[in-house]
Structure formats: structure tokens, C-alpha cells
Amino acid sequence: MISVKVGFIGYGSMADLLTRQFLAHADVAPKDLIIYTRSENAKLQEIHDLFPEITIAKTSLEVFEQAEHTFVCVLPLGVLPVLLENKVALSSEKHVISIAAGVSVEDLKQVTTNAQYSKLIPSLTTSVGIGTSLVNHDMAVSAANQAWLNDALGTFSTVQEVAEENIDLASDLTSSSPGFIAAIFEQFVQAAVRKSSLTEPEVFQMISNSLAGTSKLLAEQGYTFDSLIKRVATKGGITAEGVELSQDKLPAFFDELLQRTEAKYDDHHAEIKEQLKELF
Incomplete structure (x- = not known):
């Protein structure tokens, strides 16, 4: 991969994840990174201590002036003001990648149509080399810039291009799902503790090993959820009882989960629309 300058504006947990993965897996050298954040934090200090060649911008x-690809990693309501403040630097050669939920590529283009815009929804799971990076490229993004981003992310994740109308729901399935899965199985842990003399750490170890093993079966042995259920749940057996209960109770739970997250995304989109009216 040809050496290019990569920038980050904002340096929270996701910016730190991307920086570390790019340095470890993609062909990005510390000297090619430039980072700006309004207030320095422990994450920024740590990465700079590890890689002093990284430039900390003032x-x-x-x-925006120095980087060819700039990741904007600020809160949703901070994205458009950052672009507006730096509009003078957003030339047609600049590739801007926003990771903010609720801010569409079309929203970004309200600042200026000169720059090339992509949207990225990263996931915590990519920090361990498995997970999905959701990407949406505007039509103006060059083939070379699309390839750079997809290839760089592809060194540590599965890259999936998703249409804007599906990206919120897809975010639930990738970026948010580790939290949903953890919340669901935390309840499984607590139910087992209530039902037995096993300790919480003992139960957690059993379930976490089962989750890890299930993931490997799915990833490495070609199982689908349905085929794995058929492999494990003998008709009329104990596992089948739990599967039957899940099929009865969980559809309503997940329907409501997606309804609630959709409503929250709608709130974000409404806030951005109001902000657009104020800014323009």
C-alpha cells in the first residue's frame, strides 16, 4: 500500500481502536498519522508515547490540510461544525470519513460538495481481528479512495458496503450487537446463579467459553444458526426445550429492540436536521 497521510479529528475509543489497528495491520506508518483533539486525553498520550513519530496537530x-484521508471522530452534533470551520481546506482531493451515528453523507455534503465523503461504522469486535466495518461511500468518492479505505479496514475486519437507508439497522447488527449480546447473557448468568450454588465467576466462565466456542463453530466450520440448533438440540431433548422457549419469546423482544433503536436514530437524525437549519 502506498504511503499516505492519515488524519484523525477527535480521539476517543473508536479513533484509538482504528489508529492501533491501522498501525498494526494496515500499511500505515506512525510518521504518516496526524491527530487533533480539543482536549488531550490518556488514550492520545499513550499512543503518542508508543509512537512519538505521530504528529499531534495544534x-x-x-x-485537513495535511491528510489525504481524515477520520472525523467527534460526537454527531460536532461533525458539521468541524467541517464548516475547516471548509476552506475541503478541496476535491480530500477524503473525509465520518464515524458519527445519525449523520448521513448527504448531511456532510451540505457543508460543501467539493470534498469526497465516506461514512464508517466501526465495531469493537474488530479490535480482536474479527468483526464488520460498515462503509457507505458517496458517489463522488474516487475508486482509489474507496479502495484505500476498504483495503485498510479489510486488514483487520470484514468490510461491508451498506446503502444509507440500511446503515442504522446494520449498525445494530455490528457495532451495537456486542453490547446487546453481553446484556442478554449477563441475564443468563444471573439466572444460573439464582438457580444454583455456582458462583458468578464460575457461571461466567462456562457461558463465555460456550460463546467463544459457538463463534468458532460459526466462523470456522460453516454452521448457520439453524444448522447449529439442529446439531445440538435433539428433538424432545433438554436443549430443545430452551430453543422452543426462545422461539416463542424472543421475536417480540428483538422486534421491540429494533423499534427502540430506530426511534433513537430518528432522534439523532432530527437533531441533525435542526442543526442544519441553524447552520445554513
Whole structure:
């Protein structure tokens, strides 16, 4: 991969994840990274201590001016103001990648149509080399810039291009799902503790091993959820009882889960629309 300058504006947990994965797996050298954040934090200090060649910019404008690809990793309501403040630097050669939920590529283009915009929804699971990076490229993004982003992310994740109308729901399935899965199985842990003399750490170890093993069966042995159920749940057996209960109770739970997250995304989109009216 040809050496290019990569920038980050904002340096929270996801920016730190991407930075570390790019350095470890993609062909990105520390000297090619430039980072700006309004307030320095422990994550930024730690990565700079590890890689002193990384440039810490004094302004966001420095990042946009120097980087070919700039990841905007600020809160949703901070994205458009950052772009507006630096509009002068957003030329047609600049590739801007926003990771903010609720901010569409079309929203970004309200600032200026000169730059090339992509949207990225990363996932915590990619920090361990397995997981999905959701990407949506505007039509103006060059083939070379699309390839750079997809190839860089592809060194540590599965890259899936998703249409804007599906990206919120897809985010539930990738970025949010580790939290949903953890919440569901935390309840499984507590139910087992209530039902037995096993300790919480003992139960957690059993279930976490089962989750890890299930993931490997799915990833490495070609199982689907349905085929795995058929492999494990003998008709009329104990496992089949739990499967039957899940099939009875869980559809309503997941329907409501997606309804609630959709409503929250709608709130984000409404806030951005109001912000657009104020800014323009």
C-alpha cells in the first residue's frame, strides 16, 4: 500500500481502536498519522508515547490540510461544525470519513460538495481481528479512495458496503450487537446463579467459553444458526426445550429492540436536521 497521510479529528475509543489497528495491520506508518483533539486525553498520550513519530496537530485545520484521508471522530452534533470551520481546506482531493451515528453523507455534503465523503461504522469486535466495518461511500468518492479505505479496514475486519437507508439497522447488527449480546447473557448468568450454588465467576466462565466456542463453530466450520440448533438440540431433548422457549419469546423482544433503536436514530437524525437549519 502506498504511503499516505492519515488524519484523525477527535480521539476517543473508536479513533484509538482504528489508529492501533491501522498501525498494526494496515500499511500505515506512525510518521504518516496526524491527530487533533480539543482536549488531550490518556488514550492520545499513550499512543503518542508508543509512537512519538505521530504528529499531534495544534488545530483541526492542520489535519485537513495535511491528510489525504481524515477520520472525523467527534460526537454527531460536532461533525458539521468541524467541517464548516475547516471548509476552506475541503478541496476535491480530500477524503473525509465520518464515524458519527445519525449523520448521513448527504448531511456532510451540505457543508460543501467539493470534498469526497465516506461514512464508517466501526465495531469493537474488530479490535480482536474479527468483526464488520460498515462503509457507505458517496458517489463522488474516487475508486482509489474507496479502495484505500476498504483495503485498510479489510486488514483487520470484514468490510461491508451498506446503502444509507440500511446503515442504522446494520449498525445494530455490528457495532451495537456486542453490547446487546453481553446484556442478554449477563441475564443468563444471573439466572444460573439464582438457580444454583455456582458462583458468578464460575457461571461466567462456562457461558463465555460456550460463546467463544459457538463463534468458532460459526466462523470456522460453516454452521448457520439453524444448522447449529439442529446439531445440538435433539428433538424432545433438554436443549430443545430452551430453543422452543426462545422461539416463542424472543421475536417480540428483538422486534421491540429494533423499534427502540430506530426511534433513537430518528432522534439523532432530527437533531441533525435542526442543526442544519441553524447552520445554513
